[in-house]
Amino acid sequence: MAKSLTQIQSQIEKLQKQVDAVRSAAIVRIRKEMAQHGLTADDLFGPASSTSTGSGRATKGKVKTKGDRPPKYADGSGNTWGGMGKRPAWIREALEAGRSLEEFLVGAAPKAAKAAKAAKPGRKPAAKKAAPAAAQKKVAAKRPARKKATDAAAASPAES
The missing domain is CATH 4.10.430 (H-NS DNA Binding Protein)
Structure with a gap:
């Protein structure tokens, strides 16, 4: 049998009262413990001016922030x-x-x-001079010649 809307709403109200009772009992218990040990909210959560990371979880060590x-x-x-x-x-x-x-x-x-x-005013820094042509030729001579893709294809026999 389906419950009516009023029955569901009354059930919600009863559950909300239970939530409030459990919550207030926890607050009373925590305040009692804090008073017993001489703790403040700053001792537990840090100064009120500090910004929270938002996760609500304890971290290991100090969390680095931008500042x-x-x-x-x-x-x-x-x-x-x-x-x-x-x-x-x-x-x-x-x-x-x-x-x-x-x-x-x-x-x-x-x-x-x-x-x-x-730096002298009005003077541009000297640009790097290009390497002499003879030095460029030496570098090119040390490098092995590369075969072009067309040369490699022509050198290998075509498979039929």
């Missing part, structure tokens, strides 16, 4: 980047403007400043 590692790159405006993941917009824009990634390395600012002072 645990120092930034690898920074600009003078307070923007920082740890060097992992997608490059932030401020780095991409600076690179497009002609700056180099090494200029933003944390702790490398003096090197970048020295390099900028050493």
